[in-house]
Amino acid sequence: MGKVLMKGNEVIAEAAVHAGCKYFFGYPITPQSELVAYMARRLPEVGGLFLQAESEVAAINMVYGAAGTGVRVMTSSSSPGFSLKQEGISYLVGAELPALIVNVVRGGPGLGNIQPAQSDYFQVTKGGGHGDYHTPVLAPSTLQEIIDLTEAAFDIADQYRTPVILLGDGMLGQMMEPVEFKELNERDPEQKEWATTGTRGDGKPRIISSLELNADALEKRNELLQKKFALIKQNEVRYETFEIDDADYIVTAYGTAARIAMNAINQARKDGLKIGMIRPITLWPFPEQPFIETRDRVKGYLSVEMSAGQMVEDVRLAVEGRAPVSFFGRTGGVVPTQEEIYDQIIKLAGGVEV
Amino acid sequence: MTMKTVFEKTTGLTDNQTHYCPGCTHGIIHRMVGEVLEEMGILEDTVGVASVGCSVLSYEYFNCDMTQAAHGRAPAVATGIKRVLPDRFVFTYQGDGDLASIGIAEAVHAAARGENITVIFVNNAIYGMTGGQMAPTTLVGQKTATTPFGRNASIQGLPIRVSEMLSTLDGTAYIERVSTHDVPNIIKTKKAIRKAFETQKQGKGFSMVEVLSSCPTNWGLDPNESLDWIKDHMVPAYPLGVYKDVPKEADR
Ligand SMILES: Cc1ncc(C[n+]2csc(CCOP(=O)(O)OP(=O)(O)O)c2C)c(N)n1
Ligand code: SF4
Numbered sequence: 001m002g003k004v005l006m007k008g009n010e011v012i013a014e015a016a017v018h019a020g021c022k023y024f025f026g027y028p029i030t031p032q033s034e035l036v037a038y039m040a041r042r043l044p045e046v047g048g049l050f051l052q053a054e055s056e057v058a059a060i061n062m063v064y065g066a067a068g069t070g071v072r073v074m075t076s077s078s079s080p081g082f083s084l085k086q087e088g089i090s091y092l093v094g095a096e097l098p099a100l101i102v103n104v105v106r107g108g109p110g111l112g113n114i115q116p117a118q119s120d121y122f123q124v125t126k127g128g129g130h131g132d133y134h135t136p137v138l139a140p141s142t143l144q145e146i147i148d149l150t151e152a153a154f155d156i157a158d159q160y161r162t163p164v165i166l167l168g169d170g171m172l173g174q175m176m177e178p179v180e181f182k183e184l185n186e187r188d189p190e191q192k193e194w195a196t197t198g199t200r201g202d203g204k205p206r207i208i209s210s211l212e213l214n215a216d217a218l219e220k221r222n223e224l225l226q227k228k229f230a231l232i233k234q235n236e237v238r239y240e241t242f243e244i245d246d247a248d249y250i251v252t253a254y255g256t257a258a259r260i261a262m263n264a265i266n267q268a269r270k271d272g273l274k275i276g277m278i279r280p281i282t283l284w285p286f287p288e289q290p291f292i293e294t295r296d297r298v299k300g301y302l303s304v305e306m307s308a309g310q311m312v313e314d315v316r317l318a319v320e321g322r323a324p325v326s327f328f329g330r331t332g333g334v335v336p337t338q339e340e341i342y343d344q345i346i347k348l349a350g351g352v353e354v
Numbered sequence: 355m356t357m358k359t360v361f362e363k364t365t366g367l368t369d370n371q372t373h374y375c376p377g378c379t380h381g382i383i384h385r386m387v388g389e390v391l392e393e394m395g396i397l398e399d400t401v402g403v404a405s406v407g408c409s410v411l412s413y414e415y416f417n418c419d420m421t422q423a424a425h426g427r428a429p430a431v432a433t434g435i436k437r438v439l440p441d442r443f444v445f446t447y448q449g450d451g452d453l454a455s456i457g458i459a460e461a462v463h464a465a466a467r468g469e470n471i472t473v474i475f476v477n478n479a480i481y482g483m484t485g486g487q488m489a490p491t492t493l494v495g496q497k498t499a500t501t502p503f504g505r506n507a508s509i510q511g512l513p514i515r516v517s518e519m520l521s522t523l524d525g526t527a528y529i530e531r532v533s534t535h536d537v538p539n540i541i542k543t544k545k546a547i548r549k550a551f552e553t554q555k556q557g558k559g560f561s562m563v564e565v566l567s568s569c570p571t572n573w574g575l576d577p578n579e580s581l582d583w584i585k586d587h588m589v590p591a592y593p594l595g596v597y598k599d600v601p602k603e604a605d606r
Contacts, residue, residue, distance in 0.1 A: 023438060049437050053430065054463035061427035061460070065403070065434025068421045073434070091424050196419035196435070198399040198442045205368075207413045209404075209422035 003178040008168065009034035011143045011179055012102055013042060015150035016074055020187045021100065022048030023073040025062035027055055029081045030114040031170035032104035036076065046184075056081040060088030060101070067097040068208045070195030072154055076102030078170070079120050080111060089163050090129030093225070094210025098157035100150070101135075102166045104173040107333030115333020116170030116256060121310035124165050125284040132222055134229050136236055137165045137283040139254045143177040149281070156236055158190060160228055167283065169306065171256040171335060232285060239287035240279045243269070244294055247276030249348055252291075252315055253304040254280045257336065261304045264341035271352045275345055283311070291318035300324040302348055304341055307331060366392040370414045377570040377577025379534040380408055383476060384415055386544040387447070390551055391418065400443040401435050403428045405457075407449035408482040416447075426457020429464035432471045443554055445472040451481040454490040454514050461520070468525030468559035472550045475516060475562055478569040479588060486572030490514040493591050498572070513591065517564045521597035527559035529598040533566040535584040539594070558600065566592060 006014070013035045016024075024039040036052070043050040053059035059075045066073040077085060082103040092099055103124060107117040124137045136156050138149045146168070153164040196206050212218040242265065244250055253261040258279045268275045276298075278290045291301070300323055303312035312327045319325050328344040330336045346352060366388025374380045391397045400418040404410060406425035413420035423431040428446035436444040453461050453475050464471065480498055481487040487500040491513050495504040505513075517531045528550055532543040543565055550561035566588045568580035575583055 023434075025434065051433070051437060054459055057427070058430040058433075058460050058463065061424065061430035062434035062437070064423070064427075065421065065431035065436075066438045067434070068431075069401075069435055069438045071438050073438075087424055088427070095422070196401050196421050197439060198401055198419055200398050205417060205419050207420050207422070209413055209420075211410060211422055 056084035070192035074100035086129035118306040238281035244276035
C-alpha cells in the first residue's frame with residue numbers, strides 16, 4: 001500500500017477500521033478530536049456507524065450497549081473525558097464486555113491544558129473506576145506502532161472479554177509521521193454466543209449484567225475476574241529493551257517520553273556511558289521481568305515520565321529495593337527535552353570523563 | 355367434560371417470582387410489557403435494557419435478551435444496541451429517579467436524536483429501592499426520607515413533568531402518560547405500551563410511555579390507599595393523555 005503521512009489521532013482511527021471496528025461513539029475533546037472527526041467521515045465508507053454522543057458518559061454507555069451485541073466498538077477521549085468514562089469502564093469489566101477505549105492524555109488535574117502528558121497512568125493502570133479490576137493498557141511510542149497495537153487491543157478485548165485501553169498523549173496524537181497500513185481485508189465479524197441480539201429461535205434469553213446481590217456469588221465472580229487478570233498478566237505482557245545486557249544504568253519510559261529518552265541514551269552511549277532502556281508497551285500488565293532480570297546487576301534505574309512520578313511506583317515494585325530507582329519527570333504538559341534527560345543520566349552515572 | 359383455557363400467563367415473562375413489594379404496580383407494568391411483546395410476536399427480536407432502581411432485576415423477569423445498564427444510562431445503552439441492530443426492538447424500563455434525575459441527559463438526548471427505541475418510564479414520585487428519598491417527580495408537599503417536612507419548592511425546586519418536557523422535542527414520535535390506579539386505566543396503559551412498540555416497529559422514532567405507579571412501601575400507605583393516592587394526588591399533578599403522536603415521516 002505504501003507509506004502515507006498521517007496524524008497520530010487519524011492513525012489510531014484508521015488502525016481501528018483495519019482491525020474491523022465499525023462502531024464509534026465519542027465526544028470531542030482536544031487533543032484527540034481529529035480521531036472523532038476521522039471516524040465520522042471514515043466509518044460510513046466501510047458500512048459502519050459513527051455517533052457523536054451528548055457526553056463521554058453517554059458515549060461509553062453506547063459502547064456498552066453496542067459491545068453487548070458482539071461487534072467491535074470503540075470510543076476515544078482525553079483526560080477529563082476519560083475520567084467521565086470510568087463509570088462505564090467499570091461496568092464493561094463487570095459485565096465482561098470487549099471494547100477499545102482510547103485516552104490521548106493531556107495535562108491535569110482538572111481542566112488542566114491541552115498539552116501532552118502522562119499523568120493518567122494511575123487512572124488507567126490501577127482500575128480507575130470502582131471495584132477490583134484492571135484493564136489491559138497498551139502504550140505505543142510511534143505512529144507505526146499504533147497500527148499493530150490497535151489491532152492487538154481489539155484481539156485482547158475479544159479474547160478475554162474485557163475493555164482495553166490504548167494510551168497515547170497529546171504529542172503522539174498531534175504529530176505526523178509516515179506510516180504503512182496493510183491492505184484492508186474484510187473480516188467476518190466473530191459470532192459471540194453470549195451477545196444479546198434477540199434470541200431469534202436459539203432458546204434461552206441471554207443476560208448481560210454486572211449485578212450480583214448475593215455476596216458469596218459476587219465474590220465468586222470476582223475470583224473469576226481475578227483469574228482472568230492473572231491469565232492476561234501471564235500472556236499479554238509486552239515491552240522492548242535496548243542494550244540492557246551490559247548496562248550500568250537503565251532508563252525506563254513509555255510512549256512519547258520513551259522516544260525522547262531513547263535519543264538521550266544514544267547520545268550517552270556515544271559518550272561512552274553504558275546506559276540501557278526498558279520500554280513498557282503494556283502498562284498493565286506491567287513488564288516486571290526485564291527489571292527482575294537486571295536488578296541485581298545494574299547500578300540503578302531512572303524512570304522518565306511526563307508526570308510527577310506514577311510509573312516509577314511500578315518500577316520500584318518490580319525492583320524490590322535491590323537497586324536504586326530514581327525519577328525524572330515534567331508535569332503540566334511540559335515535554336522533557338533530550339538535553340534534560342541526558343543531564344539526568346549524567347548526574348546518575350556520576351559524569352562523563354573528558 | 356373438556357376444560358377450555360381462558361387465561362394464561364404471558365410468555366413475555368419468565369417463571370421467576372418477582373421481588374416487588376405487595377401492592378406495587380411494577381409487577382402489573384411488567385406483565386403488560388410482556389403481554390405486548392408476546393402479542394406482537396416480537397419477543398425473540400427484542401433486547402430490553404434494565405435500569406437501576408426497584409426494577410433493576412427486571413432482566414430476570416422479561417423473557418427476552420436483556421442488558422443491565424448503569425443508573426440513568428439505559429437510553430445510551432439502548433442507543434448502542436439499536437444502532438448496531440436497527441431491525442431489533444429495543445426498550446428500556448426505567449424509574450423516575452433513574453430517568454428524570456441522574457439519567458435526564460441520556461433520556462433527553464436519546465429523545466432528541468429520535469432514537470427508534472421505546473422507553474417504559476415508571477413514575478412513582480419517589481426513589482423506591484434506596485428507601486424512599488425524594489425524586490425529581492416528588493410532589494410539592496410530599497414527605498420522603500430526604501424531604502421529611504414535605505417537598506418545599508423554594509428549597510427543593512418543583513417537580514419535572516417528563517412527558518410534557520420530552521414532547522417538546524422534535525425527535526419524539528409518541529409520548530403518552532397513563533396510570534395504574536384502576537382497571538380502565540390499566541387497560542389504557544397496555545394500549546399505550548402496544549402503541550409505543552408499534553411506533554418503533556414503524557420506525558417513527560422515540561416512543562415513551564410514562565406510567566404513574568405506586569410505592570406502598572415508601573409512601574407508607576396500604577396498596578388500596580396507594581391507588582387512591584395516585585388518583586387523588588399524582589394524576590392532578592401529572593395529567594394523563596397523549597402528549598405526542600406524530601405520523602410517520604412519509605405520512606407527514
Ligand atoms: C451512580 C449511582 N448512584 C446511586 C445509586 C443508588 N440508587 C439505586 S436505585 C436509586 C433510585 C431509583 O429510583 P427510581 O428510579 O425512582 O426507581 P424505583 O426504585 O422507585 O423503582 C438510586 C439512587 C446507584 N445505583 N448508582
Ligand atoms: S419499594 Fe416501592 S417501587 Fe420498590 S418494589 Fe416496593 S413498592 Fe415497588
